Amino acid sequence: xxxxxxxxxxxxxxxxxxxxxxxxxxxxxxxxxxxxxxxxxxxxxxxxxxxxxxxxxxxxxxxxxxxxxxxxxxxxxxxxxxxxx
Numbered sequence: 001x002x003x004x005x006x007x008x009x010x011x012x013x014x015x016x017x018x019x020x021x022x023x024x025x026x027x028x029x030x031x032x033x034x035x036x037x038x039x040x041x042x043x044x045x046x047x048x049x050x051x052x053x054x055x056x057x058x059x060x061x062x063x064x065x066x067x068x069x070x071x072x073x074x075x076x077x078x079x080x081x082x083x084x085x
Contacts, residue, residue, distance in 0.1 A: 012038055012064025013045035013085060017052040021072045022060055038064060042085055048073070049084045061085050 017032045039045040045075050047058045060072035061084060071085050 010040070012040050013042070013070070014038055014049040014064050014067070015052065015061040016046055016060045016062065017055075017057040018060075019057060021058060021075070046084050050080060053080050 015037045016034060017036075037048050039048060045061055049061055049071070052059045053074055056076045058072075058076060059074045061070045062068060063070055071081075074081065074084075
């Protein structure tokens, strides 16, 4: 995988994994079985998202500062996308 640094220094990505489709989940992390990982570059965020999809979990990727949804939700029962973030 080619490392693609972010044009803005110190940008972070939150990779969020869940057991269920995000729109059907509640807003409490403990109740909905959600896990989050913080990554400081695109390559690490991509690897984490692919690893989570391989484990059979739903994946969403957010901007670490603004919490803007950047990618997803990705269904683990569908083919993984070629490009995530």
